[in-house]
Amino acid sequence: MSPDHNSGYPEESLDPQDWDELRSLGRQMIDDMLSYLQTVRERPVWSPMPEDVRAAFQEPLPRSPAKPSDVYRDFRKNVLPYPTGNIHPRFWGWVIGTGTPFGMLAEMLAAGMNPNCGGFDQASTLVERQVIDWAKEMLGYPSQASGLLVNGGSMANLVGLAVARHSKADVDMRREGLQGISRRMTLYSSVETHSSVSKAAEILGLGSQSLRLVKTREDFSVDIKALAAAIQADREEGLKPFCVVGNAGTINTGAIDDLDGLADLCQKEDLWFHVDGAFGALAALSPRLRELVKGMERADSVAFDLHKWMYIPYDVGCTLVRSEPVHRGTFSLVPAYLARTKRGTSAGPTPFNEYGIELSRSFKALKVWMSLKEHGVDKYGRLIEQNVDQAQYVAERVETSRELELIAPVPLNVVCFRFFSPELDEPALDRLNEELLLRLQERGAAVLNSTKLHGKYCLRAAITNHRTRREDLDLLIQEVIALGKGILDEGFIGNPR
Numbered sequence: 001m002s003p004d005h006n007s008g009y010p011e012e013s014l015d016p017q018d019w020d021e022l023r024s025l026g027r028q029m030i031d032d033m034l035s036y037l038q039t040v041r042e043r044p045v046w047s048p049m050p051e052d053v054r055a056a057f058q059e060p061l062p063r064s065p066a067k068p069s070d071v072y073r074d075f076r077k078n079v080l081p082y083p084t085g086n087i088h089p090r091f092w093g094w095v096i097g098t099g100t101p102f103g104m105l106a107e108m109l110a111a112g113m114n115p116n117c118g119g120f121d122q123a124s125t126l127v128e129r130q131v132i133d134w135a136k137e138m139l140g141y142p143s144q145a146s147g148l149l150v151n152g153g154s155m156a157n158l159v160g161l162a163v164a165r166h167s168k169a170d171v172d173m174r175r176e177g178l179q180g181i182s183r184r185m186t187l188y189s190s191v192e193t194h195s196s197v198s199k200a201a202e203i204l205g206l207g208s209q210s211l212r213l214v215k216t217r218e219d220f221s222v223d224i225k226a227l228a229a230a231i232q233a234d235r236e237e238g239l240k241p242f243c244v245v246g247n248a249g250t251i252n253t254g255a256i257d258d259l260d261g262l263a264d265l266c267q268k269e270d271l272w273f274h275v276d277g278a279f280g281a282l283a284a285l286s287p288r289l290r291e292l293v294k295g296m297e298r299a300d301s302v303a304f305d306l307h308k309w310m311y312i313p314y315d316v317g318c319t320l321v322r323s324e325p326v327h328r329g330t331f332s333l334v335p336a337y338l339a340r341t342k343r344g345t346s347a348g349p350t351p352f353n354e355y356g357i358e359l360s361r362s363f364k365a366l367k368v369w370m371s372l373k374e375h376g377v378d379k380y381g382r383l384i385e386q387n388v389d390q391a392q393y394v395a396e397r398v399e400t401s402r403e404l405e406l407i408a409p410v411p412l413n414v415v416c417f418r419f420f421s422p423e424l425d426e427p428a429l430d431r432l433n434e435e436l437l438l439r440l441q442e443r444g445a446a447v448l449n450s451t452k453l454h455g456k457y458c459l460r461a462a463i464t465n466h467r468t469r470r471e472d473l474d475l476l477i478q479e480v481i482a483l484g485k486g487i488l489d490e491g492f493i494g495n496p497r
């Protein structure tokens with residue numbers, strides 16, 4: 001062997017040849033990104049991507065190296081200018097959190113340490129345990145419960161429902177699977193439930209048909225009487241009801257089910273009570289709003305996100321499970337190569353891989369831990385109240401405007417409304433509002449999304465944004481009215497009634 005690498009050694013590595021050069025590039029990156037965040041308000045919320053930028057992502061597989069500074073230039077040119085928009089003060093589409101500058105830095109530190117958080121005797125395990133303990137306290141959930149950080153609400157629901165299925169099955173679910181059961185297992189939730197619950201039912205092999213979607217009341221919370229009747233009917237059919245999913249903040253309107261009522265029902269019927277509190281669970285942080293999610297603390301499992309209403313950078317969600325043995329019993333599988341030792345690297349507390357699906361796991365906990373320390377939990381409570389007050393403000397502006405119509409009650413931080421004109425019939429109103437939404441986004445003025453309620457197309461603003469100010473909401477109202485009138489005047493919609 002005659003190695004002829006420039007270092008004089010035969011080995012290659014991915015470390016920089018010139019650390020000082022990378023150090024100065026790294027400093028530049030941090031500086032640039034902090035400026036980028038500081039000036040976010042000055043840019044459009046979202047911009048359509050030009051064709052030449054799209055084409056830049058059709059490059060052949062790189063075979064030989066490029067200079068980091070050139071790669072970074074590519075990023076600045078083609079990637080950085082075309083974000084989702086959610087870090088902007090006027091982004092209120094779907095339910096998407098804002099992130100924070102310190103959270104960004106925490107992500108960098110986590111990536112630098114690059115620990116595998118599946119287990120091991122290491123500080124990251126203790127950081128995650130502490131974050132879980134804090135989460136229980138924040139939600140008023142029992143302190144003996146177990147928990148796991150996951151990548152979001154969808155996974156958090158899947159983990160919770162996997163534990164529910166394991167706990168309530170007639171057979172040893174891990175050995176027999178659903179092939180071993182004789183009675184179809186059914187679960188219950190309202191029609192307003194997020195699609196991730198249905199997806200979980202599919203992935204768990206229960207089938208979406210086994211998820212019984214029950215009608216809601218006027219306020220979009222589940223009709224508990226109808227729910228109880230559905231359970232009864234299924235029992236009479238010889239099926240096996242096993243779980244109820246309660247909503248703490250529905251995706252469409254932020255409606256909150258009567259969680260105490262559902263807890264009572266589950267207790268009486270011996271059913272697992274899971275709460276999807278993706279964003280609404282965090283209302284518990286506010287002394288003023290806490291009452292809305294009362295009963296959540298009685299759930300057998302709770303799923304919620306930290307990247308939505310805690311504004312932690314993507315991605316991080318959490319599942320809490322009341323019974324640690326049942327939680328661990330659902331997932332723990334320890335082959336020889338993962339066996340724990342009394343001392344050394346594999347010692348330490350129960351590895352998180354025994355509480356979920358993933359074995360190798362990232363250090364998501366660090367950004368949560370650092371952010372909670374940075375701001376203190378009370379500030380998050382105040383920001384959540386601020387967002388709820390802002391949603392109320394939008395609702396008031398809508399209700400006092402002749403051109404706008406409120407479509408649903410606003411119990412939390414979500415406002416569903418539309419541009420209205422008495423001259424238009426329902427299909428024309430739908431078309432007008434759809435066009436209005438797209439123009440609003442394309443202008444970069446604000447991002448909302450749409451949904452359908454009572455068959456009506458509506459504009460939907462969900463405020464999980466710590467950068468939003470009243471003036472941003474005033475601008476929204478002003479833009480929506482101007483765009484709506486403009487579309488009307490153009491005759492875009494066609495024949496008025």
Ligand SMILES: *Cc1c(COP(=O)(O)O)cnc(C)c1O
Pocket residue numbers: 095151152153154155194196249250251276277278279305317
């Ligand atoms: C966002 C959301 C989810 C899914 O969470 P992800 O973090 O996007 O996976 C589930 N339920 C509700 C009510 C949500 O708002």
